[in-house]
Amino acid sequence: MTQKSLITGGAGFLGSHLARQLLVDGHEVTVMDNLFTGTKANIYDLLDNPRFTFMLHDVTQPFWGQFDAIYNLACPASPIHYQRNPVETIKTSFLGMMNVLELALKTKARVFHTSTSEIYGDPEVHPQPEGYWGNVNTVGTRSCYDEGKRAAETLCADYAREYGVDVRLIRIFNTYGPNMHPQDGRVISNFIMQALGQRDITLYGDGSQTRSFQYVDDLIRAIRLFMGLAPERVRGFFAERKLGVPVINVGNPDEYTIRQLAEETLRQLPESKSRLVLAPLPQDDPRRRKPDITLARELLGWAPKVPLSEGLARTIAYFRTIA
Amino acid sequence: MTQKSLITGGAGFLGSHLARQLLVDGHEVTVMDNLFTGTKANIYDLLDNPRFTFMLHDVTQPFWGQFDAIYNLACPASPIHYQRNPVETIKTSFLGMMNVLELALKTKARVFHTSTSEIYGDPEVHPQPEGYWGNVNTVGTRSCYDEGKRAAETLCADYAREYGVDVRLIRIFNTYGPNMHPQDGRVISNFIMQALGQRDITLYGDGSQTRSFQYVDDLIRAIRLFMGLAPERVRGFFAERKLGVPVINVGNPDEYTIRQLAEETLRQLPESKSRLVLAPLPQDDPRRRKPDITLARELLGWAPKVPLSEGLARTIAYFRTIA
Numbered sequence: 001m002t003q004k005s006l007i008t009g010g011a012g013f014l015g016s017h018l019a020r021q022l023l024v025d026g027h028e029v030t031v032m033d034n035l036f037t038g039t040k041a042n043i044y045d046l047l048d049n050p051r052f053t054f055m056l057h058d059v060t061q062p063f064w065g066q067f068d069a070i071y072n073l074a075c076p077a078s079p080i081h082y083q084r085n086p087v088e089t090i091k092t093s094f095l096g097m098m099n100v101l102e103l104a105l106k107t108k109a110r111v112f113h114t115s116t117s118e119i120y121g122d123p124e125v126h127p128q129p130e131g132y133w134g135n136v137n138t139v140g141t142r143s144c145y146d147e148g149k150r151a152a153e154t155l156c157a158d159y160a161r162e163y164g165v166d167v168r169l170i171r172i173f174n175t176y177g178p179n180m181h182p183q184d185g186r187v188i189s190n191f192i193m194q195a196l197g198q199r200d201i202t203l204y205g206d207g208s209q210t211r212s213f214q215y216v217d218d219l220i221r222a223i224r225l226f227m228g229l230a231p232e233r234v235r236g237f238f239a240e241r242k243l244g245v246p247v248i249n250v251g252n253p254d255e256y257t258i259r260q261l262a263e264e265t266l267r268q269l270p271e272s273k274s275r276l277v278l279a280p281l282p283q284d285d286p287r288r289r290k291p292d293i294t295l296a297r298e299l300l301g302w303a304p305k306v307p308l309s310e311g312l313a314r315t316i317a318y319f320r321t322i323a
Numbered sequence: 324m325t326q327k328s329l330i331t332g333g334a335g336f337l338g339s340h341l342a343r344q345l346l347v348d349g350h351e352v353t354v355m356d357n358l359f360t361g362t363k364a365n366i367y368d369l370l371d372n373p374r375f376t377f378m379l380h381d382v383t384q385p386f387w388g389q390f391d392a393i394y395n396l397a398c399p400a401s402p403i404h405y406q407r408n409p410v411e412t413i414k415t416s417f418l419g420m421m422n423v424l425e426l427a428l429k430t431k432a433r434v435f436h437t438s439t440s441e442i443y444g445d446p447e448v449h450p451q452p453e454g455y456w457g458n459v460n461t462v463g464t465r466s467c468y469d470e471g472k473r474a475a476e477t478l479c480a481d482y483a484r485e486y487g488v489d490v491r492l493i494r495i496f497n498t499y500g501p502n503m504h505p506q507d508g509r510v511i512s513n514f515i516m517q518a519l520g521q522r523d524i525t526l527y528g529d530g531s532q533t534r535s536f537q538y539v540d541d542l543i544r545a546i547r548l549f550m551g552l553a554p555e556r557v558r559g560f561f562a563e564r565k566l567g568v569p570v571i572n573v574g575n576p577d578e579y580t581i582r583q584l585a586e587e588t589l590r591q592l593p594e595s596k597s598r599l600v601l602a603p604l605p606q607d608d609p610r611r612r613k614p615d616i617t618l619a620r621e622l623l624g625w626a627p628k629v630p631l632s633e634g635l636a637r638t639i640a641y642f643r644t645i646a
Contacts (some may be wrong), residue, residue, distance in 0.1 A: 087481050154413055
């Protein structure tokens with residue numbers, strides 16, 4: 001029987017990759033999106049697929065549908081977008097998660113939720129294992145995202161514990177690739193757009209803060225592996241580890257400084273005349289973050305495959321088509 | 324002009340004290356409560372006051388009313404109650420706060436919100452100043468309360484920053500007194516009920532974890548002082564301190580071990596035959612918590628006045644009437 005899947009936020013960067021892959025896998029795919037940061041362009045090639053449906057709807061409003069799996073990806077994820085309307089951001093995280101879990105409870109759908117390394121905030125432990133509780137400001141300008149995502153995890157844990165909803169979470173670390181929003185203000189899209197536009201590349205702070213960059217295909221592979229596991233396997237694996245909910249980090253632990261990323265971007269764009277310039281670090285910007293991916297390796301036999309130089313080349317090729 | 328005040332959760336322990344005091348101050352007081360943990364008995368003597376109204380309503384459902392001030396106290400606050408239905412607990416925190424802030428935005432009401440020392444989780448800094456970000460598990464059995472309360476703070480900060488809602492928060496540390504729920508499982512009510520019932524007094528862990536205990540009258544005084552300040556004074560004070568929202572700790576920094584509390588309870592109940600017994604510490608139970616009340620002193624000229632021995636005597640007198 002064909003699997004029916006709903007992807008909230010499916011017209012966004014990650015959602016559009018997931019939709020495309022689930023169609024390749026033979027699923028019937030419904031993409032729900034309010035098109036606030038997602039865009040029809042990301043899924044344009046899917047619209048005439050008979051197994052694909054687009055549903056214009058905001059995840060904060062209740063919805064109904066019979067699906068085997070619900071992938072909850074709806075939430076603006078870049079500071080530029082989520083700080084434009086902080087109240088809507090935290091509502092999207094919380095109410096969206098609540099609506100997804102309520103529907104899953106009533107229809108017995110399996111739930112995948114995209115959590116984030118941002119729930120670790122400005123971590124005091126490196127690399128971050130899933131058992132680390134994080135270091136997050138409740139009342140700062142990033143809190144609408146961080147605390148919204150933290151509360152969404154809590155909802156997942158409680159619906160799983162109290163009502164037996166089969167929910168699986170990945171804390172996603174920095175991910176990049178084609179279909180990223182060119183104006184989302186995140187470092188890879190910023191650098192490529194600046195270099196392509198012959199504008200100087202801005203390093204916040206001194207550029208020595210590190211990030212791990214995961215190519216989108218690696219993440220999508222992990223999501224599919226995780227959602228394909230039998231519930232008993234998931235329960236058994238996490239019961240031993242006392243984490244409270246099936247949650248794994250997925251990211252690429254290779255660390256690069258922001259300055260190294262800028263230099264690699266310029267190396268791949270030899271025609272660019274951009275130079276590196278410095279600007280002050282924004283409030284609450286995490287200094288360093290790197291995933292501990294032991295659990296993903298053990299549970300899924302997963303490890304990232306695409307090196308930065310290759311992923312960056314594919315991403316630059318995409319940005320050339322839209323710049 | 325008489326001030327109109329709404330107290331959500333006003334039939335609970337703290338709410339009933341606040342309602343009584345605001346009536347003394349000359350306010351018109353509406354108490355909203357779903358009576359899940361609150362009880363009519365707590366406000367029975369107020370029901371025939373012409374300036375008092377009781378409204379049976381759940382704060383998670385939208386409501387309307389023209390008030391000068393809204394005091395948001397609705398949320399089960401003891402682990403025994405809030406863990407009975409974790410999903411409802413986090414919904415109460417988040418949706419209740421959202422409904423209060425939406426109403427305040429539309430009606431220009433001033434908002435007081437009861438946050439909690441639980442947002443600090445199991446703190447790694449002692450005592451805790453308001454700038455400390457806390458150490459909280461997102462997916463544990465206490466998370467429904469802790470993360471719900473953290474997200475409520477974030478909502479307050481964002482409604483204040485984005486929409487100019489005049490919101491003031493107190494992070495309340497352990498508070499006790501008459502009208503506490505006798506079965507709420509918190510340490511003071513537990514010990515008194517056990518001693519009055521001639522049952523052994525249970526110390527979790529070895530009883531060496533410390534707590535600060537604040538008598539309810541001290542807290543109510545701080546709430547009234549805080550809500551009485553002019554908005555310019557509040558803005559000025561917190562703008563200097565870069566906290567993101569007007570928030571102060573209110574609690575009694577005198578530390579007692581749980582064992583000392585048990586011994587003082589038994590000293591005041593010489594007729595009790597109860598003995599001290601040990602039991603394992605529950606998951607995520609904070610080992611130690613003590614407020615830094617510098618901001619409350621500076622902003623309100625406030626300090627706690629009622630010593631533990633006196634507050635305990637008044638509380639024991641109350642429990643004798645209901646035991």
